Amino acid sequence: MSAEKLFFEDFPPGQRFTLGPKPVLAEEIIEFAREFDPQPMHLDEAAGRASILGGLAASGWHTSSMLMRMMADSYILNAHCEGAPGIDLMEWRKPVLAGDTLDGHSTVLEARLMRSRLGMGIVKFRHVVENQRGELVCLSENSVMIRTRPEDGMGREVSR
């Protein structure tokens, strides 16, 4: 993380950011599932083993949310971000099981100025998330709105 917050111009295509590591705890899997996805394989070790997932497995929506947190810690909180319009791609390739550790990287695929909002750009990322065995567990793409560098060129926040 740099001392100065990043602007749109700091996200050229090809720029790459490290994600994680994020250990995945059984308690976190169960807590998320209780609130958002209370299917048996996300709530109980035995039910997970009996399912095609093979163990107590994080909800895919939980994996996606953990990806968001890894993005936040890697670069989103350190940039002038204004939110995202959605998710372009989200593939849950392999189960994420209790005891796994996730890491990966985000790469800028595309960066363009927004026509509809002055001073804002859209940066499209590809996210790759792997487990501790280097297996791809989640492949995703999404776009984030990021402010352009103000005209003084110094990266200082311009008051509105």
Next chain:
Amino acid sequence: MSAEKLFFEDFPPGQRFTLGPKPVLAEEIIEFAREFDPQPMHLDEAAGRASILGGLAASGWHTSSMLMRMMADSYILNAHCEGAPGIDLMEWRKPVLAGDTLDGHSTVLEARLMRSRLGMGIVKFRHVVENQRGELVCLSENSVMIRTRPEDGMGREVSR
């Protein structure tokens, strides 16, 4: 919810399920954001008002997770589901603000048997989520793996 759990065959194209209502509380927005998406507009009312979202706004990943919970309560927990391979479409069309109430529906777009897994089908849904003013806040599509009805034809679970 029917007394008997649903199989793949109970999800023909065009079948529609009601989602919600789900009131969105400020505390829930903040709690999710603290864990998964700690950007200021998701943590603080004043920061949300100063952002382009216009108020304390749920993270898009939170909206998606609330959608999952509405699906679970509407039909997933009442069906022989075995998880999902990902998300095909996720558009966060309008901010979801503290105090909003979400509802909507899921419609089956497509249902096909899996070639790679005997006894399993893939059902693709379109999900529409609106706020209390009838505004579309989230449009999504995803596919879910659901077991086919066992050969005895009675919908009884066949032991494995």
